[in-house]
Amino acid sequence: MDSGLLQKDLAEIIGVDECTIHNWECSHTSPHPLLIPKMIEFLGYNPSCENTDMDYPIYLRAFGDHIRKKRFDDGIPQRDLAKQMKVSVDTIRDWEMGRTNPRNDNWEKIEEYLGYNPT
DSSP: OOSSSSSHHHHHTTTTHHHHHHHTTTTTTTTOOOGGHHHHHHHSSSSSGGGGOOOOSSSSOOOHHHHHHHHHHHTTHHHHHHHHHHHHHHHHHHHHHTSSOOOOOHHHHHHHHHHHHOO
């Protein structure tokens, strides 16, 4: 993609430094999943669909994938979602990794966050 922007301009748009942009361009590092929303906005498409090594769930096979995808799309860390749902960070992590299922009283919070029932 050649938009004529300098690395420093793109870095400012995405919210990183010039070195980070350089490292991405040279494939030394990959963008953090929480940067995906800004990248999607800038690029006009979701780069995660092409680069699946970022833990961004493309196929929503388990209910935890729904939570992780929404969280990445919203650009929020697990700790902020945990605070919002009034659960621990470990609980969010366990749900996303499929280690545990939510208790009945948490399903309503999950449905409210997602905007639908993931089951």
